[in-house]
Amino acid sequence: MMKITPCIFALLLVTACGKKTGGDPLTAHETPSPVKAENKLMLTDSQVRLANITTQPAGRKAIGETIPINGWLKVDEQQSKTISSRAAGRVEKLYIKESGQPVKAGQPLYVLYSETILTLQQEYLLAKAQYEALEKTEERYKSFLDAAEHKLLLYGLTKDQINQLNPSSPPRVTFQAPASGIITAVNVTEGEYVPEGALLYTLENIENLWVEAELYPDETSLVQPGDNILVRVGNESQAIPGKVIFLSPEYRAQTQLTILRASLKNPGMKLIPGQQAQVYLTHSSREAITLPPDAVIHDSHGTHVYIQTENNTFQPRVVKTGIENFDGIEIISGVREGEIVAVSGAYLLYAENILRNGYDVQHPNHQH
Secondary structure (H helix, E strand, O other): OOOOOHHHHHOOOOOOOOOOOOOOOOEOOOOOOOOOOOOOEEOOHHHHHHOOOOEEEOEEEEEEEEEEEEEEEEEOHHHEEEEEOOOOEEEEEEOOOOOOOEEOOOOEEEEEEOHHHHHHHHHHHHHHHHHHHOOOOOHHHHHHHHHHHHHHHHOOOOHHHHHOOOOOOOOOEEEEOOOOEEEEEEOOOOOOEEOOOOEEEEEEOOOEEEEEEEEOHHHHHHOOOOOEEEEEEOOOOOOEEEEEEEEEEEEEOOEEEEEEEEEEEOHHHOOOOOOEEEEEEEEEEEEEEEEOHHHOEEEOOEEEEEEEEEOOEEEEEEOEEEEEEOOEEEEEEOOOOOOEEEOOOHHHHHHHHHHHHOEOOOOOOOEO
16 A cells, blocks of 8 residues: 555645444445535645546446466567668768667668769759759650659658759768667678668667567467457556467477467657566456556555545545456445546545544544
8 A cells, every 4th residue: 555644635635524424335236325424525626636636437347357477578570670771882970880779760870972872963953953944844854853853762862852952962961760769780880881782770660569478378268369468567557558469389398388479569669678578368357347446445444435426525435346457446336337436646535534534434433
């Protein structure tokens, strides 16, 4: 349980006076009994904002027993790219000189001086000058210009670079990263003369990654190719959705294993290949009223949640829980579908209720 210092929140929340009354817990299918005014926390709008209290309706969704399996992140080998020299020439500058560096699509990688490209640039400028001198009326000169532009595009120049060409342009071309990812190999040095097609960089696109995990025989029945799974990496609080794309039976050290491989998105490229991960496999799922883990308070006396009975007014209610996993907790009794429950800030309400009322919120007759 999160450690809370109640006196800190005494400055934020209003004192809830009166005596606590009990009652039978509400089942998930019953109508809740009337809220008793004695056992309420009534807050102002500013107190709700300061305590960061958010709510959501209790709803039904599938929840099942979850098994965590250790795994690791890998590069999606189908997304690997090799960056080679488009023309023979001298590498004048390297913007990325070491492997392991992240790059973004369009970021400069290297500068090349190439007489071949220089000649094609001059042809393009000549065709452009002829076309413009004839006030863009001769279609055949337009075809010459388009052909010259197409050659430069094939040699790796971008549209913007071509549009910016002029007679005083430097005789060097800056080539950019074709995709975002991590440079895993640098195969050239500054000043080196390279032939056309020479391998310069290896780029691993990590906007999509693989996660792999080893399944034992009693776990293989829990998953099939195409299944959606959840993955948690490191200290990330949010689980990441993934899709199983491959199951491969193997035999290692006299043990039969199945390698699970799933594909997952990596927005912002925050995840790095090689990181440890946990793959969550769910079985025996059923529809039930489910709340986020942060909404449910556990202590030595039991379990309860905070129901919003009126605007900015909350009351604790005993609940009985079932299946629990990182994504949610099944509510067997105590909350009806559609009731508004405090999610974030529930621990603050719990601490303040203890501070103000001086007794255990789940057992009204129990005195501290």
